[in-house]
Amino acid sequence: MSTTKKFAGALLVTALGVTTLGACGGGKDKPAAGASDAPKSKTVTLVSHDSFAVSEPVLKEFEQQSGYTVKVLKSGDAGAALNQEILTKGSPRGDVFFGVDNTLLSRALDNGIFTPYEAKGLGEVKPEFVLDGQHRVTPVDSGDICVNYDKQYFADKKLAPPQTLDDLIKPEYKNLLVTENAATSSPGLGFLLASVGKYGDEGWKDYWSKLKANGVEVVDGWEQAYNERFSGSAGGKKAKGDRPLVVSYASSPPVEVLYGEPQPAEAPTGVSTGTCFRQVEFAGLLKGAKNEAGGKALLDFLLGKKFQEDMPLQMFVNPVVKDAKLPELFTKHGVVIDKPENVAPDTIAKNREQWVKAWSSLVVK
Amino acid sequence: MRATVVGFALMALPLVFFGLFFAYPVAAIVGRGLKTDAGWQFGRIGEVLARPDIADVLWFTTWQALASTGLTLLIALPGAYVFARFDFPGKGLLRAVVTVPFVLPTVVVGTAFLALVGRNGLLDQLWGIRLDTTVWAILLAHVFFNYAVVVRTVGGLWAQLDPRQEEAARVLGAGRFAAWRRVTLPALAPAVAAAALMVFLFTFSSFGVVQILGGPSYSTLEVEVYRQTAQLLDLPTAAVLTMVQFAAMGLVLAVHARTVRRRETALRLVDPRRTAHRPHGPMERALLGGVLLTVAVLIVLPLGVLVERSLDAPGGYGLGFYRALEEVGSGTFLVPPLESIGNSLEYALAATAIALVVGGLAAGALTRRAGRFVRGFDALLMLPLGVSAVTVGFGFLITLDEPPLDLRTSWILVPLAQALVGVPFVVRTMLPVLRAVDARLREAAAVLGASPWRAWREVDLPLVWRALLIAAGFAFAVSLGEFGATVFIARPDRPTLPVAVTRLLGRAGEMNYGQAMALSTILMLVCAVSLLVLERLRPDKTSGEF
Numbered sequence: 072m073s074t075t076k077k078f079a080g081a082l083l084v085t086a087l088g089v090t091t092l093g094a095c096g097g098g099k100d101k102p103a104a105g106a107s108d109a110p111k112s113k114t115v116t117l118v119s120h121d122s123f124a125v126s127e128p129v130l131k132e133f134e135q136q137s138g139y140t141v142k143v144l145k146s147g148d149a150g151a152a153l154n155q156e157i158l159t160k161g162s163p164r165g166d167v168f169f170g171v172d173n174t175l176l177s178r179a180l181d182n183g184i185f186t187p188y189e190a191k192g193l194g195e196v197k198p199e200f201v202l203d204g205q206h207r208v209t210p211v212d213s214g215d216i217c218v219n220y221d222k223q224y225f226a227d228k229k230l231a232p233p234q235t236l237d238d239l240i241k242p243e244y245k246n247l248l249v250t251e252n253a254a255t256s257s258p259g260l261g262f263l264l265a266s267v268g269k270y271g272d273e274g275w276k277d278y279w280s281k282l283k284a285n286g287v288e289v290v291d292g293w294e295q296a297y298n299e300r301f302s303g304s305a306g307g308k309k310a311k312g313d314r315p316l317v318v319s320y321a322s323s324p325p326v327e328v329l330y331g332e333p334q335p336a337e338a339p340t341g342v343s344t345g346t347c348f349r350q351v352e353f354a355g356l357l358k359g360a361k362n363e364a365g366g367k368a369l370l371d372f373l374l375g376k377k378f379q380e381d382m383p384l385q386m387f388v389n390p391v392v393k394d395a396k397l398p399e400l401f402t403k404h405g406v407v408i409d410k411p412e413n414v415a416p417d418t419i420a421k422n423r424e425q426w427v428k429a430w431s432s433l434v435v436k
Numbered sequence: 437m438r439a440t441v442v443g444f445a446l447m448a449l450p451l452v453f454f455g456l457f458f459a460y461p462v463a464a465i466v467g468r469g470l471k472t473d474a475g476w477q478f479g480r481i482g483e484v485l486a487r488p489d490i491a492d493v494l495w496f497t498t499w500q501a502l503a504s505t506g507l508t509l510l511i512a513l514p515g516a517y518v519f520a521r522f523d524f525p526g527k528g529l530l531r532a533v534v535t536v537p538f539v540l541p542t543v544v545v546g547t548a549f550l551a552l553v554g555r556n557g558l559l560d561q562l563w564g565i566r567l568d569t570t571v572w573a574i575l576l577a578h579v580f581f582n583y584a585v586v587v588r589t590v591g592g593l594w595a596q597l598d599p600r601q602e603e604a605a606r607v608l609g610a611g612r613f614a615a616w617r618r619v620t621l622p623a624l625a626p627a628v629a630a631a632a633l634m635v636f637l638f639t640f641s642s643f644g645v646v647q648i649l650g651g652p653s654y655s656t657l658e659v660e661v662y663r664q665t666a667q668l669l670d671l672p673t674a675a676v677l678t679m680v681q682f683a684a685m686g687l688v689l690a691v692h693a694r695t696v697r698r699r700e701t702a703l704r705l706v707d708p709r710r711t712a713h714r715p716h717g718p719m720e721r722a723l724l725g726g727v728l729l730t731v732a733v734l735i736v737l738p739l740g741v742l743v744e745r746s747l748d749a750p751g752g753y754g755l756g757f758y759r760a761l762e763e764v765g766s767g768t769f770l771v772p773p774l775e776s777i778g779n780s781l782e783y784a785l786a787a788t789a790i791a792l793v794v795g796g797l798a799a800g801a802l803t804r805r806a807g808r809f810v811r812g813f814d815a816l817l818m819l820p821l822g823v824s825a826v827t828v829g830f831g832f833l834i835t836l837d838e839p840p841l842d843l844r845t846s847w848i849l850v851p852l853a854q855a856l857v858g859v860p861f862v863v864r865t866m867l868p869v870l871r872a873v874d875a876r877l878r879e880a881a882a883v884l885g886a887s888p889w890r891a892w893r894e895v896d897l898p899l900v901w902r903a904l905l906i907a908a909g910f911a912f913a914v915s916l917g918e919f920g921a922t923v924f925i926a927r928p929d930r931p932t933l934p935v936a937v938t939r940l941l942g943r944a945g946e947m948n949y950g951q952a953m954a955l956s957t958i959l960m961l962v963c964a965v966s967l968l969v970l971e972r973l974r975p976d977k978t979s980g981e982f
Contacts, residue, residue: 116845121923121939144845147924151666151826155924158468158834164845178669252652254663291647294543294941298949299550305946309745310547311556323944330945332750332760387943424668428489435652 115365116142116165118357120152123169124385125378133372139365149257150175157182161359166366169354169373171208174260176353177420180207185355188367192374192392200351200391202416208353211373212388215321215408216261217347218248219340221303224315233316235345236269239282246286249300249314252435254427256292257350262318263430264419265348268412272422279433288314289435297323303340305331321347322387325404329384338404349411352388446801447813450859453794454813456841457852458820461831462678468834469675477672484676490660494680497656500571501640504578508635509628511579511730512586518727519587520594522720523712530728532967534735535584535909539917539963541934542644543941544956547745548738549577549649558737573649578642580734582635584913589631590624592906593868595708596899597623623703626871630864633692637685637821637860643920657681661824666924678827685822689815703872705899739960746953750946757950758958776955777962780916780932784966787854787915792908794855795862802863803870817863820856825920828853832925847930853921858911865910869903870896909967916963933959 117123123145134140142165146152149170156168160182171179179185185207193201193209200210218239220232233244251259266275290296298306301317304327324338331339354373356366372378379390383398390397397405470477484490519531537545552558553567553576560566567573597620605615643658657677664674715724749756762772795817802814820828832853836843843849873896881891919934931939933955940952 121935122942147666147829151924154666154669155830155833157669158830159837159844162837252647254652255647255659255667289652291652292543295546295550295648297944298941299547299554304944304949306949309748309949310551310554313555319944326944327946330943330947332756332947332950424670431652 112362112365113138113140114142115139115167115362115369116144117369118144118146118152118156118163118165118168120147120149120170121145122149122386126381126385129377129381132377133369133375137365137368137372139362139368141369153179156184156357160184163357163359166357166360166362167354167369167373168357169211169352171353171355173202173349173351173416174257174264174419174423176202176208176416179353179355181420184358186358186360186363188356188370190367190374191371195392195394196374197391197393202351202353208355209370209374210391211352211354212379212382212386213349213351213391214388215347215349215411216258216265216318217321217408218262218343219301219303219317219319219323220343221301221315222337222339222341224302232341232343233346234343236266236278237345238343239287239316239346240278240285242285244285244316246288247314248282248286248316248318249288249290249296250318251293251296252289252291253430258293258296258318258320259289260423260427261348261350262346263426264414265346265412267426268348268414275426276429276433279430283434287434293319303327316343320387321406321408322383322389322401324406325400326387328404329400342406342408344406344408345410347408347411349408349413351391444801446797450794450798450801450817451813453790453855453859454817457832458823458828458856459816461835462823462827463831464835465671465827465831466675466678469671469673480672481676481679484673485680490677493655493657493660494684496654497640497658498684500574500578500646500654500656501636501642503571504575504582504639504642505632505636507575508579508582508586509632511734512583513590513628514723515583515727515731516587516591516594518724520591520708521599521712522715522724524715524724528968528971529964530731531587532964532971533739534587534731535913535967536739536960536963537581537735538584538913539934539959540956541917541919541938542648543938544742544952545577545580545645545738546648547941548741549573549580551741552738553649568649569651569653571650571654574642574646574654576734577645577649578635578639580738581645582638583731583735585634585638586628586631588906588910589634589865589868590627592865592903593627593872594620594624595711596703596705596869596872596902597711598704598706599711601704623872626868629692629695630868633688633818634821634860634864636688637818640684640688641681641822641824658824662826665824665826665830674827678823681822681824682819685819686815689818693815704874705869705872708902742953742956742960746950746957749950757947757954760947761951761954776931776933776936777958779930780934780959780962781966783851783854783922783932784912784915786848786851787858787918788908788911790851790855791858791862791911791915792904795859795907795911796866796904798859799863799866799870802867803873814863814867818860821860825853826924828856829921829924849925850922851915853925854915854918855911856921857918858914861910861914862907865907866900866903869900873899905970905973909970912966912970913963916959916966933962 123143130141144165146155149172153171153175156163157178168184180203187206189206190209193206196210200213202210218233225232230243233239233241238244239248250262253259253263266278270278288300290300296317297304297319299310300312300314301307302312302315303317304312321342324340324342327340328334328338354370356363356370360366374392376392376395379392379395382388382390383401470480519527550557550568553565553573554560555566555568557566567576602615602619605619606612610618641658642656643662646654646656647659657680661674661677661681664670664677715721746757747753747755798813798817832849833844836849877895878891881895882888886894917934919938922932923935937952937955937959940948940955
């Protein structure tokens, strides 16, 4: 028997085994599923989007203290992950879902996928983040989508960087800004919503006409805008990006510092504080959760100081709990956005598609 | 009659596989979109189709796919010939390299291509040519992705065609071109058609490339399906668009079936190692040079950009980014690179095994020409190439949710989804070769007392071994790079290489960018090395027995 034939035989056997296994219901997963059926389940499952992250020691500590084992399932971006939850309403894949933001909140609540639960520590949350009085969702983090600027460029040109949305349509900033497709990209949508928040349901179109006349460039996603076209980022420098203004996050400058090699004394980029849209991310206990008690404990953990203080350096977002301390990186290189633009979640839900369509025909067509 | 029975028997597993993991989930999600409490909403079909923006998207999707297919054939057919008929140093390596684009995530390919054709890119610096935000960038990137499809599918068969037949025609007085057109082309037609079909389906469902290189003003059906399903949860619209995808694919498959079926004949297949020779004469050297230049500019150069950036560490060229990969922090966001290589290889091996078994059995059954039903199945197996990953992923979610099939959060769903895309490649690569095996050889074996299994092993296997390896290589590369379906399946977090690269690129900072480039380079190496190893496999007992 030659090795090749053995190899081919092994392949065949594996494939058949794997296919039959698939066809008869994945024996491998049975123990876990069985365990979560048990009255006192020891596994609690968190379903989230691809960007979810937590430090290993922080998660371990929760597991040791609570006695639960945490299983994390990630699927797609925030929109896809939530829509999957809506489709599986009633027989969810996990106990807690994390990652509904304020642009998607109404859809989540209208579809009734969450069971109300008032998490321990909710009293410590800054009241502006508690958007659902029935506590079907619990705010966990917030972040701001803002225009970032290349400090070097503006220093060389002896030009003050723009600070507000109004600044961006001034002639001195012509052909400098790159943003993302609002139809497919989350920061792209956030920037559109910032303009809606500032100029209202009608005024934003006028603003974008002027922005277009002032040479705004629209690319597909954040990766292209920030890593290819923006002149201030590490990637953009290599790709010879020549746009000194980009729609990104308020946390991007600290991240540039953190992942600089060696870490620069000062962030190479800054934030135009008057151009921001605030995103708040929520978590909730899923209706039909197999392990409700575990899910509740997990929600308490998400609002706990340990997780709240771990988040900034894992997901580059801000805590929502009052006394959570920001890491030095954020206090030194980050900015606090005092007056972000805001649009109510149900207004977003009602108008989102129509705004995006109008925006597309106005700006990219 | 017996042929039909055997055909059905071979077909059983592929049928179950296709039905459970494709037809049922997709039908369920389309049904969910079109059926409300008030009954079926077929009126939605007309409504959606009447929208002018949808008509635009459909038109653009179709013509860019046709143009991409044409351009890919034009550029890659000479390559197929050169790889099939010429011996030159580094041929095996180069054949592996042209397949590498398959495994790269589209964001990475976007980066590489923008460095070539974008603002301040190489062409811009040399000649002031910028192609980004034009349709040319999209078309060239599609050639970049699909070059290997043509080279492997067509070249695989071409290498096994007996060159003496063409030589005989020339001895009989036919000119070089006439001999090629009359003898070789008809023999190749099924493989060319198969390659064209796959390239069309691939580019018809193109997603990232179109938007990254063309900009937001270009949109394909695939993008719309994704938006409607994953972002807006407008399932009725998504369902109609999915049906449009099916209709378009059905049309193409029907055309393909009509043009190809009549041409498939038994061919005289020989050992590929005997047909290749060193290029001689100025014509052949020029052809080889031209093909090598094309490959260098269109494929090696963009890949080279990624390698260059992975080495361009702070403080001069070096392995800084690779070393940094070792020190990935203690979070759940990333895993050490070695682990993601392991994850990738495990998934890809499982998916390849599934695809080979399912696709191999299907190809075996289809060779037997057992009636209309089986032939229709041939077309069905191609469909996963042209249907959105998000449709399949969401379909899994609402169908595979009850015991005994509660696979929603199982790891096995990932290789199963990847195998769906691998199966068409296996079938399309194996079928032209299997059909070319002269039935009289099998009959002769039977007359000499061989069992059907033995006849298959002694007659078919040696002749199709090469096709089998090519098919395995395809399935492996497709699974290694598969991203769409994988990302929509909720799975315990075991990031594959493409997923890890995409995550790194989604964060700011020099180290993240550099490590993304380093991991991409590792992904390319893993792909190339695996393919080289795969091509070395030969059924040792039978080698040299042609």
